[in-house]
Amino acid sequence: MSRSFTGQLAVIINSYNRMSLLKEALPAIEKTLLNTPVQSYVVVFEAGSTDGSRQFIETYAKGSAVKILCISPPPHLPGTFSDGCNYAIEYAAGAISNLKWCFLYETDNYISNHSALSSALAIIDENESMGAIGFTVEKLDGSKAGYGQKFPSVISFLLGQQLTQMLKLQEPRPLWVKEQDHRWTYCDIVYTSPLLVRYDAWKKVNGMDSINFPFSDSDNDWCWRLLKSGWKCAVLDVQGVVHDNRTLTSSWSSKRTLDFHQARYRLLKKHKGDIIFLIKPLLALRHLSELAILALGMMAGRKKKENLTARLSLIKRVMMNYSHIS
Template sequence: MDLSIIIVNYRTYDLTKQTINSVINKNHSFEYDIYVVDSASQDGSLEKLQNDFSQAIESGLIKFLASAENKGFAYANNLALKEVSSRYVLLLNSDTVVLDNCLEDCMDYMQDNPQIGALGCKVTLPDGTLDKACRRSFPDVSVSFYRLIGLSRLFPHSERFGKYNLCYLDEDGIYEIDCLVGAFMMVKSEAIKQIGLLDETFFMYGEDIDWCYRINKAGWQIMYYGPARIIHYKGSSSQKKKSKLIFEFYRAMYIFYNKHYKKNHSVITTGMTYLGIGLICSLKLILNLFKR
């Protein structure tokens, strides 16, 4: 098998069906299969998807895995990663649409450049604007500080202050970056065998950055491939639990810092980092309550 595509479903029947169709309704030049992992949706979406794609299940094109409980994005993807045996793996969000020859172009580029461990395409929102999370720098202390205090928003095209989302780079270009977004991440299986599965300490944010960090440290390149594109209906699957999402976003910052940066910084820097994360998280949660 050339490519295994992993899609996590959590109460997103319509979106997941749309994502699957955006893949299987195209004629691909490579062999692939799809793993759909249901994170204990308990809303009937798993059963409806299995019924909709019964023929694809019979042919072996689509395999469904059901988790007994929702333990997060990393955990769900790992269930499938333990089953795949393909040369490449694609993590694909259930709220995306794959366009044109996106998969072929990404596969061809990775095969032509064997030093690439992970590759991401251009991810756009429904209005056509770039989903800025699709190309990022590692959130070290300075990069995170500029983001937390808002300088990255005030000066997005500054190579110093806008480094987090790399807004000063051509969104249609091809270049090496630090990390991709888990909505579309094509990874070489050889790299996965070397660095291991996703870290399940992260619930639904940060696991993609952590994976890229480990892939990069293992000596593999991480590439942004702008000519290929998907649409990301970002947030469509999680609007009802926004406070939970805010908490998990900043919790992921804390986990990532502890895992990769804490040992290289003083107690004072670590304390200031914890304080900054805690204050911003608290402020965001309070503002969210007023909005609701």
């Protein structure tokens, strides 16, 4: 697109021990920004990597045609995903005059379609009630990856992730709006990988809730609060926007099963109310049945002991709202 956009844009990257991905993600976003008619900066929240990521970022920044700012969390700030987004956007707002757009871009993102961001900017700029827009992301092999979902329900939490996925209870139901050479749709929850955000919308809901959702469900809670504040999320159907960690998981993902249940319980209590208390006995029964199935699988050599340990932990915690046991 040839049109230009008012205001300035800050790309926000959370970085922690994923330098192999960062080496591809950073040049890709630089090329995209050079093909996007808006003044842009990159702000990398470096959460204390020990794999040389910070040194790579600082060296790359010296030769980049785009201004790249590498920042670290202050001593009092945990290096969580939500804290990183909040701090980096707050920093960008102070360092960049007339900040209008924030582009949440992760180390496992890669953009080969350098017009995708311009198309997303055009759509969100023309729709004043749109607070954020993501993309129908794909993996490096071209297969589609998940871009978002419907708001979670108490029933889906009770059934568990596998049954919910099998029954497609949270799968988006897109109603595509066609405009010239692209199409887009509204979606309840759009994942932050990547996600173009209107800065005014971010400010309206005070960013992410880093206390209750440091990692898991941080984007779910943010999108829910966004809707309650009068903003909508959308998805642009486009090729060449990649979300693929290539099996390189971050240490942020090491307790995903436990963190998911704790965060999902908090999410539903926050947005659905105290009805969540009533299903705790049923959640305990689900965990017991999962434990039995996993035990049989481990005896047959098909399941790992770690899966069993995670379910035992859930059983111990469920009646205490999945809180940590001291």
